[in-house]
Amino acid sequence: MQGLSVNGVAIDDTFAEAFGMRATAIIITGPNRKWARQAAITMTGFATSVIGCGCEAAIDTELPASQTPDGRPGCRVMIFAMSTDGLQAQLQNRLGQCVLTSPGSACFAALKGVADLKLGSALRYFGDGWQVSKKFGGRHFWRVPVMDGEFLCEATTGLTKDAVGGGNLLLVASSNAKALAAAEAAVAAIEEVPGVIMPFPGGIVRSGSKVGGKYKGMMASTNDAFAPTLRGVVKSELGPNDNAVLEIVIDGETSDAVAAAMKAGIRAVTGLGPDKGASRITAGNYGGKLGKFHYHLKELLP
Amino acid sequence: MKPLTFTLREAPPERLDLSPLTPENLADMPTRQIENIRLGTSKRGLCVGDVFKLSGSDVTTIVFEGGSSRFDGLGTGMEDGSIRVIGDAGVQAGRKMSGGSLVVEGDVGLHAGSAMRGGRLEIHGDAGDHLGGPLAGELAGMNGGLVIVRGRAGDHAADRMRRGVVVVLKGCGDYAGARMIAGTLAATGGVGRLPGYLMRRGSILLDRRPENLSPGFVECGAPDSVFAAVFDRHLLQENILKRPLLGNTPGRFGGDNAVAGTGEILFRRD
Numbered sequence: 042m043q044g045l046s047v048n049g050v051a052i053d054d055t056f057a058e059a060f061g062m063r064a065t066a067i068i069i070t071g072p073n074r075k076w077a078r079q080a081a082i083t084m085t086g087f088a089t090s091v092i093g094c095g096c097e098a099a100i101d102t103e104l105p106a107s108q109t110p111d112g113r114p115g116c117r118v119m120i121f122a123m124s125t126d127g128l129q130a131q132l133q134n135r136l137g138q139c140v141l142t143s144p145g146s147a148c149f150a151a152l153k154g155v156a157d158l159k160l161g162s163a164l165r166y167f168g169d170g171w172q173v174s175k176k177f178g179g180r181h182f183w184r185v186p187v188m189d190g191e192f193l194c195e196a197t198t199g200l201t202k203d204a205v206g207g208g209n210l211l212l213v214a215s216s217n218a219k220a221l222a223a224a225e226a227a228v229a230a231i232e233e234v235p236g237v238i239m240p241f242p243g244g245i246v247r248s249g250s251k252v253g254g255k256y257k258g259m260m261a262s263t264n265d266a267f268a269p270t271l272r273g274v275v276k277s278e279l280g281p282n283d284n285a286v287l288e289i290v291i292d293g294e295t296s297d298a299v300a301a302a303m304k305a306g307i308r309a310v311t312g313l314g315p316d317k318g319a320s321r322i323t324a325g326n327y328g329g330k331l332g333k334f335h336y337h338l339k340e341l342l343p
Numbered sequence: 344m345k346p347l348t349f350t351l352r353e354a355p356p357e358r359l360d361l362s363p364l365t366p367e368n369l370a371d372m373p374t375r376q377i378e379n380i381r382l383g384t385s386k387r388g389l390c391v392g393d394v395f396k397l398s399g400s401d402v403t404t405i406v407f408e409g410g411s412s413r414f415d416g417l418g419t420g421m422e423d424g425s426i427r428v429i430g431d432a433g434v435q436a437g438r439k440m441s442g443g444s445l446v447v448e449g450d451v452g453l454h455a456g457s458a459m460r461g462g463r464l465e466i467h468g469d470a471g472d473h474l475g476g477p478l479a480g481e482l483a484g485m486n487g488g489l490v491i492v493r494g495r496a497g498d499h500a501a502d503r504m505r506r507g508v509v510v511v512l513k514g515c516g517d518y519a520g521a522r523m524i525a526g527t528l529a530a531t532g533g534v535g536r537l538p539g540y541l542m543r544r545g546s547i548l549l550d551r552r553p554e555n556l557s558p559g560f561v562e563c564g565a566p567d568s569v570f571a572a573v574f575d576r577h578l579l580q581e582n583i584l585k586r587p588l589l590g591n592t593p594g595r596f597g598g599d600n601a602v603a604g605t606g607e608i609l610f611r612r613d
Contacts, residue, residue: 072567112576113572170605173607184570189567193573
């Protein structure tokens, strides 16, 4: 675990291990940028990890009015889950509770995939018989009367089975402030990459986990090897000057998108350098046996 | 390959049934056999070769050089490919077509796009009565597809329409969208008496406030409409209209309450 270094930032010779997932994408629009974002943020709340939230979701990219189907500001939102049924259930609940309810919102398909997931086709029943189906230009919409007019929602969106969840970078720094600066730089860079989301708060995880734990029933527990306060008492991954570690978790529409995102993150962190940010970049894996996708850091250097 | 072209020799002496001349019917047919197809509707027994001079061989793109109001049943049941008529057409152009594109560069007669299921029918001139409508005894009119009339449509446009989109640019006669079951009729240039008369569901979209409505219609407010914005953009992108039809806050009448009452007339307010 030595040798590679870019701009003074050590790069471990290791890999991130990621899993195949099901994913979908929708465009949410609103009367202005604030309310388009609000609907998208509400819909993607409590969606950090499939372990506890049922799905992983976040805004992929914000869209200017010129790039949305209705000419209003919008957001492309991506949702990831382990099964098609799970994804459909999460999509439907979140759409119904968070987007349908948001003032002036509308919702459109944003992915062509191997199968369809219901959007308006499921929510139309809220219309209680007053919903209206409209088909034109090869697309199918539902119009549901609500108190501020109508909720327009495309009937279905696409599902991809080529999505990847769990791409990651671990950023090791000598102080909490530097770790946060490095992680923020990585998040800002990865936000520019299309087709990927970082589902954790602000894109950053501080409680990286290992599989299982000493207590019965715990699927995951603290990643003690990277916990600085346990540096002396467990078999630690950390060196004497390492005092904080933050993780970036990346889900992508394709494996290539995840690789591009990790590459962008590494470029940003190494660009910042060890004096302002991380002194070392590593990645989380399970020995390579659990996940189908491996992203070797040395192949992603800037 | 050059388009299969039917050049009109002279004005036809009788009404012609052109329904056999579709891409599907003519596929793999030798020219001689095409020339022998019967088109006449009288005891004269007119064939293709008597009426048209043939050239080209690509049956997926058929062109009629010269048209006539006696050209009946053009593109009947066509599923794919394209037919273009440089001139007028008669009754039932594009009847029951389910795919492909039929363009008539002149006027068409009664029942154009009757009971259409899919595809695109574009008429550069005017259309007669019962655009997209059912023939006597049929339960529903248009059942899918897109009809564009760049001129004016006669009475009963989109009669008993069930699905699809009809756009008329220079106005409709009386009873536009009467007895609609569902689907969308968009019209600029005004409509005649009683638009949407006895409509059950469906949408009639107008560029001005309708007059002479059936008393079964009631005014239903004018909130922001994302549907109007999306539909306007669709019409602009397809080069059907040059300016938005409805705007973002169209007015709305619900009706016809003499029947189900879940239909609507949306109209531009400014």
